[in-house]
Amino acid sequence: MPKDHGIGASSKRREDVRFLTGKGRYTDDINIRGQAYVHFLRSDVAHGKINGLDTSAAESAPGVLRVFTGADFEGVGGLPCGWQVTDREGNPMQEPAHPVLAQGKVRHVGDPIAAVVAETYEQARDAAEQITVDIEELPAVMDMKAALKPDAPKVHEDLTSNLCYDWGFVEENREATNAAFEKAHHVTTLELVNQRLVANPMEPRVAIGDYAAHSDESTLYTTSQNPHVIRLLMGAFVLGIPEHKLRVVAPDVGGGFGSKIFHYAEEAFCTFAAKALKRPVKWVSSRSEAFLSDAQGRDHVTRIELALDAEGHFQALRTETYANMGAYLSTFSTSVPTWLHGTLMAGNYRTPLIYVNVKAVFTNTVPVDAYRGAGRPEATFQLERVIDKAAREMGIDPVELRRRNFVTEFPYATPVAVEYDTGDYNATLDRALEMADWDGFEARAAESAKKGLWRGRGINSYIEACGIAPSQLVGQLGARAGLYESATVRVNATGGLVVMTGSHSHGQGHETAFPQVIADMIGIDESQVEIVHGDTANTPMGMGTYGSRSIAVGGSAMVRAAEKVIAKAKKIAAHLMEAAPEDVELKDGQFSVAGTDKSIAWGDVTLAAYVPHNYPLDEIEPGLEETAFYDPSNFTYPAGAYVCEVEVDPETGKVRVDRFAAADDFGNVVNPMIVEGQVHGGLAQGIGQALLEGCTYDETGQLLSASYMDYAMPRADDLPSFQVDHSCQTPCTHNPLGVKGCGEAGAIGSPPALVNAVVDALQRGGKDVTHIDMPLSPARVWAAMQ
Amino acid sequence: MSKISMTVNGKPASGEAEGRTLLVEFLRGELGLTGTHVGCDTSQCGACVVHVNGEAVKACTMFAGEADGAEVTTIEGMANPDGSLNAIQQAFQDHHGLQCGFCTPGMVMSAAALLKDNPKPSEAEVRDYLEGNICRCTGYHNIVKAIMAASGQDVTAIAAE
Ligand code: FES
Numbered sequence: 001m002p003k004d005h006g007i008g009a010s011s012k013r014r015e016d017v018r019f020l021t022g023k024g025r026y027t028d029d030i031n032i033r034g035q036a037y038v039h040f041l042r043s044d045v046a047h048g049k050i051n052g053l054d055t056s057a058a059e060s061a062p063g064v065l066r067v068f069t070g071a072d073f074e075g076v077g078g079l080p081c082g083w084q085v086t087d088r089e090g091n092p093m094q095e096p097a098h099p100v101l102a103q104g105k106v107r108h109v110g111d112p113i114a115a116v117v118a119e120t121y122e123q124a125r126d127a128a129e130q131i132t133v134d135i136e137e138l139p140a141v142m143d144m145k146a147a148l149k150p151d152a153p154k155v156h157e158d159l160t161s162n163l164c165y166d167w168g169f170v171e172e173n174r175e176a177t178n179a180a181f182e183k184a185h186h187v188t189t190l191e192l193v194n195q196r197l198v199a200n201p202m203e204p205r206v207a208i209g210d211y212a213a214h215s216d217e218s219t220l221y222t223t224s225q226n227p228h229v230i231r232l233l234m235g236a237f238v239l240g241i242p243e244h245k246l247r248v249v250a251p252d253v254g255g256g257f258g259s260k261i262f263h264y265a266e267e268a269f270c271t272f273a274a275k276a277l278k279r280p281v282k283w284v285s286s287r288s289e290a291f292l293s294d295a296q297g298r299d300h301v302t303r304i305e306l307a308l309d310a311e312g313h314f315q316a317l318r319t320e321t322y323a324n325m326g327a328y329l330s331t332f333s334t335s336v337p338t339w340l341h342g343t344l345m346a347g348n349y350r351t352p353l354i355y356v357n358v359k360a361v362f363t364n365t366v367p368v369d370a371y372r373g374a375g376r377p378e379a380t381f382q383l384e385r386v387i388d389k390a391a392r393e394m395g396i397d398p399v400e401l402r403r404r405n406f407v408t409e410f411p412y413a414t415p416v417a418v419e420y421d422t423g424d425y426n427a428t429l430d431r432a433l434e435m436a437d438w439d440g441f442e443a444r445a446a447e448s449a450k451k452g453l454w455r456g457r458g459i460n461s462y463i464e465a466c467g468i469a470p471s472q473l474v475g476q477l478g479a480r481a482g483l484y485e486s487a488t489v490r491v492n493a494t495g496g497l498v499v500m501t502g503s504h505s506h507g508q509g510h511e512t513a514f515p516q517v518i519a520d521m522i523g524i525d526e527s528q529v530e531i532v533h534g535d536t537a538n539t540p541m542g543m544g545t546y547g548s549r550s551i552a553v554g555g556s557a558m559v560r561a562a563e564k565v566i567a568k569a570k571k572i573a574a575h576l577m578e579a580a581p582e583d584v585e586l587k588d589g590q591f592s593v594a595g596t597d598k599s600i601a602w603g604d605v606t607l608a609a610y611v612p613h614n615y616p617l618d619e620i621e622p623g624l625e626e627t628a629f630y631d632p633s634n635f636t637y638p639a640g641a642y643v644c645e646v647e648v649d650p651e652t653g654k655v656r657v658d659r660f661a662a663a664d665d666f667g668n669v670v671n672p673m674i675v676e677g678q679v680h681g682g683l684a685q686g687i688g689q690a691l692l693e694g695c696t697y698d699e700t701g702q703l704l705s706a707s708y709m710d711y712a713m714p715r716a717d718d719l720p721s722f723q724v725d726h727s728c729q730t731p732c733t734h735n736p737l738g739v740k741g742c743g744e745a746g747a748i749g750s751p752p753a754l755v756n757a758v759v760d761a762l763q764r765g766g767k768d769v770t771h772i773d774m775p776l777s778p779a780r781v782w783a784a785m786q
Numbered sequence: 787m788s789k790i791s792m793t794v795n796g797k798p799a800s801g802e803a804e805g806r807t808l809l810v811e812f813l814r815g816e817l818g819l820t821g822t823h824v825g826c827d828t829s830q831c832g833a834c835v836v837h838v839n840g841e842a843v844k845a846c847t848m849f850a851g852e853a854d855g856a857e858v859t860t861i862e863g864m865a866n867p868d869g870s871l872n873a874i875q876q877a878f879q880d881h882h883g884l885q886c887g888f889c890t891p892g893m894v895m896s897a898a899a900l901l902k903d904n905p906k907p908s909e910a911e912v913r914d915y916l917e918g919n920i921c922r923c924t925g926y927h928n929i930v931k932a933i934m935a936a937s938g939q940d941v942t943a944i945a946a947e
């Protein structure tokens with residue numbers, strides 16, 4: 001029987017009621033009395049020198065309060081990068097300045113040059129049109145390999161080149177890896193592109209700065225996945241506002257997928273301008289502006305080689321990747337192609353030697369940073385594509401080749417610095433094949449053939465490292481932040497609880513799932529527990545939500561805080577029942593003393609904590625509220641296997657996804673309904689990448705895919721219904737809930753399964769196609785067939 | 787600026803609008819009905835769908851002035867008179883048809899319009915009808931399921947749980 005409450009129950013989401021009735025409170029729904037509006041004048045050239053800027057006409061335009069330019073921000077810090085990568089020689093990466101408003105130069109289409117603040121948004125926009133900018137256009141640096149040539153124009157003059165870093169991992173394994181290739185029975189090589197994507201949460205970004213002169217306090221309302229991180233970065237590095245004078249609120253947020261992790265110029269601008277003008281200042285991104293200003297994702301060009309012995313055992317793996325950083329270093333950009341990518345190159349397999357080389361390159365494009373999966377989809381795509389190609393070349397069944405190389409004993413230390421705690425890759429693969437009716441394929445292929453269509457099937461196994469991360473480890477790797485999570489559990493006198501968490505929910509359903517855990521621990525109804533998140537003023541310092549970390553890290557912090565609460569409550573109960581605390585048990589909301597019939601209700605104990613008339617005041621303080629900071633000792637390693645079946649129309653190259661089965665091992669699951677929803681969403685984004693989406697620039701740096709007319713978002717009729725399963729559960733060994741994280745799996749595991757399926761279909765149709773770069777548009781598939 | 791009056795969610799409502807003010811701006815800004823969302827500027831996403839005289843309309847494609855005198859229904863007017871969720875809203879909650887909730891008002895308004903015209907749509911018809919509504923969170927699986935369930939159909943066959 002499925003559970004109907006607590007951990008493991010598909011409790012319905014309480015937040016849905018407000019969203020379904022139009023009562024959500026997103027940042028754009030907030031309007032502060034007296035607010036002014038800002039419009040950013042953005043560069044329409046990709047690379048240029050600003051020789052002159054005349055704002056006088058705009059300044060005297062109707063309703064304009066002030067026009068800001070780079071000069072106003074000269075004394076202000078730039079937007080910081082949160083992760084310093086060290087190159088192969090041990091040198092720090094090249095780190096350019098990232099001004100809030102352009103200082104003398106523009107480096108991508110959309111780079112903000114000036115900001116007009118006016119009484120209305122229309123006035124601000126109209127006035128911005130009256131600003132004249134004299135820009136001397138410079139050649140745009142677009143192609144990554146060309147950008148590294150010695151005579152290439154430089155995106156940043158003060159750097160020695162367009163190379164941010166040349167990273168080798170594990171550098172000590174390089175020679176041994178090369179030697180293994182010399183001796184290999186077979187080497188499979190593949191060159192591929194993991195194309196640039198735009199995260200596109202449906203809610204565009206919004207920022208509102210507010211300043212209270214009486215308390216000298218600034219407040220920023222923003223569409224963020226991690227308000228505390230924004231407060232720290234903006235306060236300490238950009239504007240020089242101490243945390244106690246700065247509050248950051250991220251209310252209901254309409255999706256993030258990584259793009260709302262980062263600290264953006266518009267946030268700093270609104271906070272700064274509100275103080276300068278003593279007026280609230282609001283910015284609402286249009287979708288077109290989002291395409292030019294939200295950090296984008298992926299954009300790797302890779303050559304991967306796999307060395308195998310005669311039986312198909314993996315001997316060594318070697319990759320060379322060019323990773324596009326865009327024009328500036330966005331907050332976590334540098335960690336994505338390195339520590340979130342290189343560490344995953346072992347995949348689910350025992351490959352004894354791995355060497356990963358990544359060259360991060362500056363170009364005149366919008367900055368690139370984490371997007372759902374961040375580094376792990378790129379790793380998985382290369383690996384699972386090259387394995388499929390190797391299977392074909394060696395005449396080994398792709399399922400069998402994977403099984404032959406699976407890691408089967410845990411813990412398993414990979415040659416790329418991580419240790420998998422648990423997993424069962426055969427079990428998820430079995431389950432995926434079963435759901436997809438793998439054995440019934442030939443009959444379906446025959447049916448497709450009758451319609452003149454080629455059917456193909458692809459599989460893929462994936463692993464990801466989630467729940468970032470052990471702070472000391474990431475500190476050694478260059479992170480400029482700790483990556484713990486926090487929670488305060490406040491018990492009220494009448495027994496209800498409020499959990500204040502540093503995790504942030506922007507669709508993940510924390511308000512429902514987190515109470516399920518607490519309710520189970522105490523044995524009370526979920527409705528007795530309320531979750532508070534998204535406001536630095538009433539939550540403990542926390543790192544926020546990304547990298548599938550909320551339940552694994554934030555949930556663990558909450559459990560630790562609740563354990564402290566329960567331990568104290570047991571002392572109070574022991575006093576009231578005249579028993580020893582170690583004999584007191586808590587079950588179903590009742591404290592009892594083992595071996596006696598003494599018992600007392602949860603609510604009586606909580607009341608005693610706040611009305612301490614009969615209370616051990618010489619031993620413990622009144623009140624019942626505890627905080628915990630949880631720093632994980634390892635990543636968690638969700639893993640699984642996906643099967644995709646497609647039909648390809650040989651006349652047009654059109655691909656239709658007919659079925660998609662996903663078997664995931666997320667360890668223990670708190671709310672299966674929410675977990676399945678997370679997988680569905682990830683699958684749609686992964687299938688979107690594989691089939692439809694692509695962010696493209698022309699050679700002058702103009703963004704060609706700058707709206708939903710040109711950037712193909714997956715729509716309901718592009719996707720099938722999915723078969724998903726999470727019944728294979730190997731609990732995480734090092735967090736209290738045994739959970740692993742589920743937010744990114746779908747986006748990581750689906751692109752290779754789909755591309756493998758299309759290549760399979762073409763091969764079955766008699767075409768010798770071994771790879772097609774994503775998105776697999778009809779034109780590309782058709783071209784590959786010719 | 788001119789004065790615009792309409793019936794919104796069964797009640798008379800009026801406010802000031804410029805000629806270029808869009809219906810969605812009027813609803814959100816002038817009437818404070820922030821349940822209707824703006825997700826794009828090219829009429830592609832459907833976050834702004836409302837009903838005007840009973841028809842589903844993208845409120846970013848219509849000027850407020852064009853709705854002068856019309857009957858407009860927004861997401862705020864969809865619940866049952868006692869405030870409980872209506873059948874479509876309830877199905878969205880029951881089948882986890884929403885995550886961040888941003889596309890949700892438009893989805894619910896579109897679903898209501900679909901079911902009015904086609905009370906028992908097939909899965910393919912639902913997917914086809916939703917072509918103008920983008921959701922980035924759910925992969926549509928549970929939205930499709932919710933709409934079919936709201937139409938009284940058995941949804942256990944829609945892929946595995
Ligand atoms: S806001 Fe109306 S369609 Fe996107």
Ligand code: FES
Binds near residue numbers: 924
């Ligand atoms: S629920 Fe987030 S966009 Fe649909």
